[in-house]
Amino acid sequence: MFGYARAVRTGNHVFVAGTASIAEDGTTQGIGDPYAQGKRALEIIATALGEVGASMSDVVRTRLFYTDRSHWDDYVRAHGEVFSEIRPVSTAVQVAGLLSPEWLVEIEAEAVIDA
Numbered sequence: 001m002f003g004y005a006r007a008v009r010t011g012n013h014v015f016v017a018g019t020a021s022i023a024e025d026g027t028t029q030g031i032g033d034p035y036a037q038g039k040r041a042l043e044i045i046a047t048a049l050g051e052v053g054a055s056m057s058d059v060v061r062t063r064l065f066y067t068d069r070s071h072w073d074d075y076v077r078a079h080g081e082v083f084s085e086i087r088p089v090s091t092a093v094q095v096a097g098l099l100s101p102e103w104l105v106e107i108e109a110e111a112v113i114d115a
Contacts, residue, residue: 007048014054014111018065019044020103028102034071038064038078041107046082049111057086058111064092065106075105 007016021037022044023029030036046056062083066075072092079090088109098106 006044007052007054009052009054009113012113014049014052014058014109014113016045016048016109016111018063018106018108019048020098020100020106028100031102032104034066034068034074034104035078037104038075038107039081041105042078042082045107045109049109054111054113056082058113059083059086059088059109060112061088061110062090063108064090065095065098065108066092067095067097067104069094071104079107 004017006019007014019041021029021040023040028037029040042056049055049058062079064075064079066072075092083090098104
């Protein structure tokens with residue numbers, strides 16, 4: 001395994017690595033379901049933020065990497081359920097593939113914790 005952290009906090013900034021829909025046992029959760037995968041990735045991000053003293057309400061930027069444009073509404077729905085009122089800046093990029101062919105979306109986040 002390579003050196004890796006899901007989230008790193010430096011001062012009041014938190015950086016969350018690209019996060020896919022991984023179940024507790026390491027398998028892909030929500031195979032074939034882009035909404036479920038987006039939702040699961042955001043749940044993992046929320047947990048990682050909590051472990052370093054932040055929350056989803058501190059998120060100021062997200063990046064979505066997705067493999068199939070036809071599922072755009074599913075990704076947006078999962079993202080919007082969490083961020084519709086928080087409204088971080090967001091970038092969405094269609095990619096040819098992610099690390100696992102089962103992954104349909106991977107999400108990064110950055111947060112700033114109020115002093």
